Amino acid sequence: MNVLLIYLIVLRIVHFVGGTCWLGGAIIFHLFLEPTAKATAPDSRQFMQYFIVRRHYSMFMGISSLLTILSGALLLWHSSSGLDANWITSGPGMVLTFGSMLGIVALGVGFFIIAPTAQRLMGLAQAIQAAGGPPLPEQVSEIHHLETKMSKVGWTEFAMMLVSLLTMAVARYWWF
Numbered sequence: 479m480n481v482l483l484i485y486l487i488v489l490r491i492v493h494f495v496g497g498t499c500w501l502g503g504a505i506i507f508h509l510f511l512e513p514t515a516k517a518t519a520p521d522s523r524q525f526m527q528y529f530i531v532r533r534h535y536s537m538f539m540g541i542s543s544l545l546t547i548l549s550g551a552l553l554l555w556h557s558s559s560g561l562d563a564n565w566i567t568s569g570p571g572m573v574l575t576f577g578s579m580l581g582i583v584a585l586g587v588g589f590f591i592i593a594p595t596a597q598r599l600m601g602l603a604q605a606i607q608a609a610g611g612p613p614l615p616e617q618v619s620e621i622h623h624l625e626t627k628m629s630k631v632g633w634t635e636f637a638m639m640l641v642s643l644l645t646m647a648v649a650r651y652w653w654f
């Protein structure tokens with residue numbers, strides 16, 4: 479069998495499975511878990527901590543986003559014959575390149591803003607648990623600030639991923 483075909487099939491499988499896990503994880507989190515956690519706070523904090531840290535949700539999202547981007551970058555390199563200018567300026571090329579860039583920015587937002595904020599939140603929750611008593615007022619206000627930031631940035635990242643998916647879905651037919 480042709481080695482190039484096997485290479486492309488493997489890349490597409492990794493890209494689709496990675497993208498499904500990454501975007502699927504974000505959909506479940508933003509549309510279902512986050513509103514439920516907000517509506518049932520503060521009781522939900524322990525549940526969220528277990529979900530994110532002990533069930534390795536952050537790691538799952540990190541690995542699936544990396545696999546999606548790496549396989550996507552290799553597919554882009556192949557489709558564009560090494561980022562050939564003629565391909566990039568064609569309809570499908572522009573749409574796919576735009577979607578790819580959005581996906582890469584979404585990954586950066588996840589790694590450099592969301593992950594450290596989630597880690598800080600988990601650290602605070604552990605410190606409150608270890609102290610045993612009710613949280614100090616400054617801890618409550620920091621938690622509130624971090625949760626608001628996570629939610630706003632998370633929705634922005636989620637929107638970028640959705641647009642990225644939409645561009646991937648239509649790119650090959652974009653011959654206007």
Ligand code: HEM
Nearest residue numbers: 497501547550551553554557578581582639642643646647
């Ligand atoms: C939210 C993230 C992403 C999702 C859910 C996603 C999903 C998809 C889907 C469903 C396709 C199939 C389109 C088709 O066959 O017509 C596709 C194709 C493609 N994606 Fe993505 N993608 C994402 C991010 C990225 C990124 C960040 C890159 C580049 C760095 C990328 C590069 C590509 C390329 C080049 C193709 C075309 C592959 C081919 O024609 O063989 N994708 N993507």
